[in-house]
Amino acid sequence: MFMTDIYLDLSIVLGLSLIVSLIIRWLRQPLIIGYIITGVIAGQAWLAWLDNDGLESFSQIGVTLLLFIVGLSLNPRTLKEVGKIAFLTGLGQIVFTTIFGYLVTRLVGFEPVAAIYLAVAMTFSSTVIVTRLLQERRDTETLxxxxxxxxxxxxxxxxxxxxxxxxxxxxxSGQSWLTIGMELTAKIIVITIAVILVMRFLVPRVDSKLAHSKEVLFLASLAIAFAMATLFDQLGLSLELGALLAGIMLSVSPYQVEISSRVRPLRDFFIIIFFIVMGSRLDLSMIGNYWFQAVILSLFILIGNPLVVLIIMGIKGYRKRTSFLVGLTMAQVSEFSLIFLSMGVYVGHLQAEIFGFMTLIALITIAISTYFILHADRLYKILEKSLSIFELKKYFKEEEGGNEKHAEVILFGCDRLGGGILENLKKADKSFIVVDYNPELVARLRGDGIEIRFGDASSAVFLDNINFTKTKVVISTVPNFEVNRFLARYFKNIKANPAVILVASYSHEARKLYDMGATYVVMPPYLGRRYMTELVYKYGTVKRNYIRERQRHLGDLEYV
Structure with missing residues (x-):
């Protein structure tokens, strides 16, 4: 009977999901919205009549695989790269949202325990949704x-x-909070030490043997993820924590990308079920009782979370555009929020209707924030003048003209690709100015004696304050098509008429930039193919020539 039920459930929800997704795609709307709508429809029409334990299990598998892949991205090098701003802003946002979230939830009538749970749940933003949308915008490599x-x-x-x-x-149960805290701290310390030891000594030795077969590597990765999840469940912790740490352990593997790419399609299937099940949990009858609270808390998340980020990043010296775009990515509740509240219901701290209430808020904020993120540039143009009040730190303000240095080369963007170009500009007998809007990078380069301007490359007001009279070459390494399109138009119309070198990810973007006046457009895939061809033509079949080239390449990897 179980097999019949699960096949019936899957047939209904996947068939309905296909129909809704086709309509959503035709309307040019995000597919995530379609999955949630599918769950709402199915939840009202069918799932109450069926044994949907199987779908719940599939949903849990989706969460486990999601957190495993999140763990794969938690490489220590990645954490170091994003710097202290992510850490400070992240913790600051959690603290402020929890405090003010508690006050708001109490004001709208929730009891203290429920208010605490809801306030904490509102602090977390959705990793899976934000990451997907950033990839869709091709903005994962931007500041x-x-x-x-x-x-x-x-x-x-x-x-x-x-x-x-x-x-x-x-x-x-029955133990004091002090005892619970001490036991949890001890477990975390032991687990942390064990994970570090495994990452350092075991993973590099084992995965090289498993990697000879992609199928074996895939199976081993899944085995580790589910074994860790089960182990943590038996230790009295959570399945989710085990899956996350399993991913962290494998994040140092040189085959991390291969593992992630193999697991991701499996995750995508189960995550679709997760969103459908999430939508099915919405009890439409409760909307009439909680509509006011749902509207207030949704506005708090959609407006309050971005405001907190804007203020904190403004204090740290970031430009309003960067702060605004980061803030918009925080305007929804997370899958962690629902997991957290479901655990509260399971341990008896909350009533089931609180979980349903947060599901309603999740649907509202996920739907609206999806449009926020996808149309962030339009929103910024509308609100640009009003956002100036959030540029709170003045010592990084854009310099006025007057004593401006005359530069032959202007370099926009000095992270990764730009860092390598900067090293070559130092060696050349050419005057140059660097432009970047990462305040930490600006402070470091100024400390090194580099002529650098803090500002937004897409701001005409800022560019007008730079003296381009003797500029011969303009280089942009900013991985954003809109910024590069603006630069192409701007420098096409100035008197100096410099050579303008830009970057693009796709051929249609390169053609548009050429049409707008770019002198040359760098496309990494194209240049990679051309360089490989030239390498083979130059070095032929002599291995030592490639070894010499490898040594030069290893030195350049510092800037990649």
């Missing part, structure tokens, strides 16, 4: 994209600790 991802990683770590605490409280 704001990297900060947003780092911000989410900080939230994931905090959520991991909170989930562990709730699980520990559930498994330690």
């Amino acid at each position: 704001y994209g990297r900060i947003a991802i780092g911000f989410l990683l900080v939230q994931d770590f905090v959520a991991m600790i909170i989930l562990s605490l709730v699980a520990a409280v559930n498994s330690a």
Whole structure:
């Protein structure tokens, strides 16, 4: 009977999901919205009549695989790269949202325990949704994209600790909070040491043997993920924490990308079920009772979370555009939020209707924030003047003209690709100015004696304050098509008429930039193919020539 039920459930929800998704795609709307709508329709029409335990299990598998892949991205190098701004902003946002969230939930009538749970749940943003949307916008390598991802990683770590605490409280009935805290701290210390040892000594030795077969590597990765999840469940912690740490252990593997790419399609299937099940949990009858609270808390998340980020990043010296774009990525509740509240219901701290209430808020905020993120540039143009009040730190303000240095080369963007170009500009007998809007990078380069301007490359007001009279070459390494399109138009119309070298990810973008006046457009895939061809033509079949080239390449990897 179970097999019949699960096939019936899957047939209904996947068939309905296909129909809804086709309509959503025709309307040019995000597919995530379609999955949630599918769940709402199915939840009202069919799932109440069926045994949907199988779908719940599939949903849990989706969460486990999601957190495993999140863990794969929590490489220590990634955490170091995003810097302290993600850490400070992440913790600051969690603290402020929890405090003010508690006050708001109490004002709208919730009891203290429920208010605490809801306030904490509102602090977390959705890693899976934000990451997907950033990839869709091709913004994962931009400054704001990297900060947003780092911000989410900080939230994931905090959520991991909170989930562990709730699980520990559930498994330690009758014990004092001090005892529970000490036991949890001891477990975290032991687990942390074990994970570090495994990452350092075991993973590099084992995965090289497993990698000879992609199928074996895939199976081993899944085995580790589910074994860790089961182990943590038996230790009185959470399945989610085990899956996350399994991914962290494998994040140092040189085959991490291969593992992630193999697991991701499996995750996508089960995550579709997760969103459908999430939508099915919405009890439409409760909307009439909680509509006012739902509207207030949804506005708090949609407006309050971005405001907190804007203020904190403004204090740290970031431009309003960067702060605004990062803030928009935080305007929804997370899958962690629902997991956290479901654990609260399971341990008896909350009534089931609180979970349904948060599901309603999740649907509202996920739907609206999806449009926020996808149309962030339009929103910024509308609100640009009003956002100036959030540029709170003045010592990084854009310099006025007057004593402006005459530069032959202007370099926009000095991270990764730009860092390598900067080293070559130092060696050349050419005057240059660097432009970047990462205040930490600006401070470091100024300390090194580099002529650098803090400002937004897409701001005509800022560019008008730079003296381009003797500029011969303009180089942009900013991985954003809109910024490069603006630069192409701007420098096409100035008197100096410099050579303008831009970057593009796709051929249609390169053609548009050429049409707008770009002198040359760098496309990494194209240049990679051309360079490989030239390499083979130059070095032929002599291995030592390639070894010499490898040594030069290893030196350049510092800037990649």
